[in-house]
Amino acid sequence: MSELKIDSATLELRCPAKLNLFLHIIGRRTDGYHLLQSAFQLIDWCDTLRLTAISENTVRRINPIPGIPPEQDLVVRAAQLLKEFCNVGHGVEIDLMKQIPMGAGLGGGSSDAASTLIGLNHLWGLQLDTKTLCQIGLKLGADVPFFLFGQNAFVEGIGEQIQALPSETPDFLVIFPNQEIATSQIFQDPQLTRDHAPITISGFIASPKSFQSNDCQAVAVRNCPEVKQALDWIADVAPNSAPRMSGSGSSVFGVLDPSQDHAKLKNLLQNLPKGWIGRIVRGLNKNPAYNLVSSE
Structure with a gap:
């Protein structure tokens, strides 16, 4: 599929999911926001x-x-914010075809x-730089600046401190156990770890397999038994994949070895x-949407 299709004044873009290879909570600000490393x-x-x-x-x-009412619809809110920020005098029609599960910890x-x-910046001819888009995006959610940054990254703070990581394209086995977990439920839990010792990006790059934990996972497992069931399912079918949860759940994933029999796994996924x-x-x-920006 083409990354971008232009038909008159219409753009069609792909919006990818993400996985958190690790997620540490290292503190909490006085305003209640949690400080993360991931x-x-x-x-x-x-x-x-x-x-x-x-x-x-x-x-x-x-x-x-x-x-989902319009005031809670992130694509509508994003368009409205950009429209108001740049005082745009015309509008947009938005159609979103969902494939990424909601409340899954995949950042859909x-x-x-x-x-x-990204699309409206191009469609409306606004020519805002990525830094400005990230400032707008942070008002919509902590993960939005990462997707605007557009490449795999070491993320800190409340999501606004972003550094590029070396490119990796492994295969993953991802399971969504059909349980939507509210991020607020996880981060308000009194038993959530909030004092993980900080690490450095150089430390992660040097030994990524040393950092595979997710501080949200214990809380999610306690509140949603299906998370543990999904972790066990991956551990059973892909024993060396280091199963873990993504984001605040409920999706879990494992990193597949290149020698893993994908055809066999696909058959197992049917059951x-x-x-x-x-x-x-x-x-x-x-x-893929970032290619639109980088090609200009």
Whole structure:
């Protein structure tokens, strides 16, 4: 699939998911925001976003997600924020085809919001730089700046401190056990680890296999037994994949060895518990929507 399709005043972009190769919580600010360290890896599990410029001075969402009002819809909020920031006098029609599960710890909503900002920056001819887009994106969510940064990264602070990591494109086995976990539920838990010792990007690059824990995982497992079941499922079918949770859950993943029999795994995925979603995905070097920015 092409990364970008241009048909008159319409853009179609892919919005990739991400995995947290590790996630440490190293502190908490006085305003309640948690201070994190994490390695973010883009994967080729993508939503598809279609943006069409319209003359009416409005943001129009077609095929909205059931149960999500416009004021909570991240693509609508992203478009409105950019429109207000640049005082844009015309509008956009937004259609989003979801493939990434919601509440899964895969960053789907943040990726959709980032692609909306990237696409409208191009469609509306705003010429904002990535730093400015990240400042806008941070208002939408902590993961949005990463997707705007557009490549695999070591992320710190509340998500705004981003450094590029060497490109890796391993294969992953990802399982979503059909349980939506609210991020707020995890981060408000009194038993959540909030004092993990900080590490350095150089330390992670030197020994990435030494950093494979997720401080949110213990809380998620306690509140959602399906997370533990999914971790055990991966450990059983891919014993050397170091299964762990992504983000605040509930998705879990393992890193597949190049010698792993993908055909056998795909057959096993047909027998997941009812409602679970499993995929073998490939790591990406760059956000496909980011190619639009980098090509200019």
